[in-house]
Amino acid sequence: MQLQGLSKAFGQLRALDEVSFVVAQGSLTGLIGPNGAGKTTTFDLIAGVQKCDAGRILFRGQAIEPLATHQIFRRGLARTFQVPRPFPTMTVLENVLLAPLGQLGERFDANWWAVSRVRAQERQLQERAHGVLQWCALADKAGLLAGQLSGGQQKLLELARVLMIDPQMILLDEPAAGVNPSLLETLMERVQMLHQQGITFLLIEHNMDLVMRMCQRVLVMAQGRLLAEGSPREIQDNPKVLDAYLGPTPVAA
Numbered sequence: 669m670q671l672q673g674l675s676k677a678f679g680q681l682r683a684l685d686e687v688s689f690v691v692a693q694g695s696l697t698g699l700i701g702p703n704g705a706g707k708t709t710t711f712d713l714i715a716g717v718q719k720c721d722a723g724r725i726l727f728r729g730q731a732i733e734p735l736a737t738h739q740i741f742r743r744g745l746a747r748t749f750q751v752p753r754p755f756p757t758m759t760v761l762e763n764v765l766l767a768p769l770g771q772l773g774e775r776f777d778a779n780w781w782a783v784s785r786v787r788a789q790e791r792q793l794q795e796r797a798h799g800v801l802q803w804c805a806l807a808d809k810a811g812l813l814a815g816q817l818s819g820g821q822q823k824l825l826e827l828a829r830v831l832m833i834d835p836q837m838i839l840l841d842e843p844a845a846g847v848n849p850s851l852l853e854t855l856m857e858r859v860q861m862l863h864q865q866g867i868t869f870l871l872i873e874h875n876m877d878l879v880m881r882m883c884q885r886v887l888v889m890a891q892g893r894l895l896a897e898g899s900p901r902e903i904q905d906n907p908k909v910l911d912a913y914l915g916p917t918p919v920a921a
């Protein structure tokens with residue numbers, strides 16, 4: 669995926685200012701930066717939740733910035749939310765089943781001859797949903813209301829929902845925030861397994877240990893711009909990055 673000169677303003681605020689970067693296919697890339705840097709806005713633009721003011725977003729060589737969210741999702745580009753957004757009064761299973769769009773059963777033209785096809789498809793979806801929930805360590809929560817899950821379990825549910833569509837690329841927005849250590853291990857293990865299967869990840873995360881451990885390449889944003897990019901080690905040693913987090917180092921008198 670490639671961002672070319674992406675800009676977005678909210679009134680006077682330049683949330684993104686000509687941001688360009690490449691996320692190599694099959695990579696697990698980190699996106700870090702202080703609060704308000706424009707990381708989530710970048711995800712919103714990629715996923716089509718917000719429209720950019722200028723710039724291009726190429727996914728597998730094609731411009732996706734003109735597309736609607738569901739079209740982008742159907743191309744296999746999925747995102748999770750910084751604050752999980754399940755439907756709290758529906759069950760965990762129902763939340764997962766909602767993810768795949770455009771099911772036959774939802775279409776008006778499903779007539780009598782299509783009924784068996786619809787049923788077969790629903791059965792497949794149910795099976796897949798149970799499989800995905802099992803894989804995400806949520807099988808025993810399938811019947812609970814999504815609002816009853818802990819914060820960490822809701823993060824896993826976010827992952828389960830995107831896995832219903834066979835994604836090519838997943839944008840994870842702070843998956844570790846508020847997740848207890850044992851669930852975090854599960855979540856990260858799952859991400860690494862998916863990465864090994866060839867899924868591309870772009871990971872926003874404030875937990876630096878995790879970023880340094882998991883990512884091959886790290887992008888750093890600050891104040892709406894791309895500040896630096898490189899290997900985790902290069903980023904750790906980059907004084908510009910330290911300045912962005914801590915403010916400029918005072919010069920010794």
Ligand SMILES: Nc1ncnc2c1ncn2[C@@H]1O[C@H](COP(=O)(O)OP(=O)(O)OP(=O)(O)O)[C@@H](O)[C@H]1O
Pocket residue numbers: 678681683701702703704705706707708709710750
């Ligand atoms: N819908 C919006 N309307 C107005 N301002 C917004 C909107 N969304 C984001 N902003 C502003 O744009 C800037 C970038 O916000 P963004 O959420 O992208 O930052 P972030 O890097 O994800 O930060 P954090 O690490 O705190 O999640 C912030 O100053 C934020 O207040």
Ligand SMILES: [Mg+2]
Pocket residue numbers: 707708709750
């Ligand atoms: Mg954010």
